[in-house]
Amino acid sequence: RLEMRQFGVKVCMVEPGFFKTMITDVESLEKNFHSTWKKLPEEIKASYGEGYLRQFVASLKFMQKTYNTNLSLVTNCMEHALTSLHPRTRYSAGWDAKLIYLPVSYLPSALSDPL
Numbered sequence: 001r002l003e004m005r006q007f008g009v010k011v012c013m014v015e016p017g018f019f020k021t022m023i024t025d026v027e028s029l030e031k032n033f034h035s036t037w038k039k040l041p042e043e044i045k046a047s048y049g050e051g052y053l054r055q056f057v058a059s060l061k062f063m064q065k066t067y068n069t070n071l072s073l074v075t076n077c078m079e080h081a082l083t084s085l086h087p088r089t090r091y092s093a094g095w096d097a098k099l100i101y102l103p104v105s106y107l108p109s110a111l112s113d114p115l
C-alpha cells in the first residue's frame with residue numbers, strides 16, 4: 001500500500017470476516033483436505049497425526065454455522081473504496097471482522113495467538 005503511494009495509487013484493503021461462498025464450502029474443503037492427506041508421506045502424517053485432520057475439519061464445520069450469507073456487505077465496501085472521493089484505507093465487512101478480528105489484531109501476539 002505504501003509502496004504504491006509514490007506512484008499516485010491509493011490502495012484500500014477490504015478485510016471481510018467469514019462469508020458463505022464456494023471457497024468456504026466445508027464439504028469441498030473436506031474432500032480436498034482428505035485427498036491431500038492421502039498423498040502425504042507417512043512421516044508427515046505421523047508428525048501431524050490423524051487427530052489433527054479430524055479436529056481441523058470439525059473446527060471448519062463449527063465455524064460454518066457463523067458464516068454470513070449477505071455478500072452485499074463485502075461488495076458495498078468494494079464499491080465505496082472504488083467510487084469514494086476519499087476512500088478509507090481499511091474496510092471491515094461482517095460482524096466478525098468488526099467485533100472479533102479487528103480488535104484482536106491490535107492485541108500483542110502473546111495474547112492474540114491463543115485466541
